Amino acid sequence: MTSEHDVPADVVERFGSYARETSALTARVHGRLAERLGLSQTDEKCLDLALRAEGPVTAGRIAELSGLSTGAVTGVIDRLEQAGYVRRVRDPHDRRKVLVEVTLGEEARSARLSLGAQAALAEVLSRFTPEERDVLERYSKTVIEAFRKRVVDA
Template identity: 40%
Template sequence: MPTPTDPAPTAPSTRPPRSPQADEIVTHMQRLTTESQKVAQAFATRHGLGHIDLEALLHVMQAERDGDPVTAGGLGELLGVTSGAATGVIDRLEKVGHVQRSRDDADRRRVLVRYSDRAREVAGAFFGPLGSMSDRVMADFDEAELETVRRFLEGMSGAMAERAREVGRPD
């Protein structure tokens, strides 16, 4: 029986062995995740945002980009928090000018959370160089290769979202 000082025995891996190339891809995904988190944290720190505030801001931005602005309740679901906690996040972001609430023109009962012009400017100034770097890297790939990368990233994003739902958000 393991004690607090003894680690629990580890279960043998049930995953079939990967090819060396697949192992390299996983290693590069881990590095990309780590470096992306560093960039996101630098942005959050520079603008006085907590981790969940930044995550909320990214969800608001993505929803608008998709043409379907998010409601407070919808944002809470995306963040995996209660509606009260989502309201607190929105209040903080609104106070510093990153988001604004507005009534839905089609249904005046709905309140939408929108990305502010100020937030667009701040994010553009900070993340614009990242977009330029991405463009330079993608220029080295032809359309067929980019389509393969797009499909891979889409699949991995879906798999990661599924895993996040399985494990839930930590308390």
């Protein structure tokens, strides 16, 4: 959905600043989580991408979403598999295709929760009415869609 509303440059700059700060803090959260899981930040981020997929995912899809080469993703998957966070499985619909399935143990799930990111998000969202949260959700989805078109799908 597009709009006819002009956005002043100072508003774009302000929101850009918020986005950069959020991105930097999110990277730090992922860095701490990676450290707790004994992974590099790249490996943890790929694990996160696989975790958010609806079921097993191809290495190619992880490469596409992460921006890494397929060769680099093969190394990531090797390390994640060795650490016990994922396993390779055959695609039940095409036995020639290999999928990556997340096998996070309870310790890893606890590490993710112990950072308190979900609690912080719940605290922030509690400051907004349901109607305001609807607007925030629409904004977030629109930003994701716009960035995905320019970065992932380009």
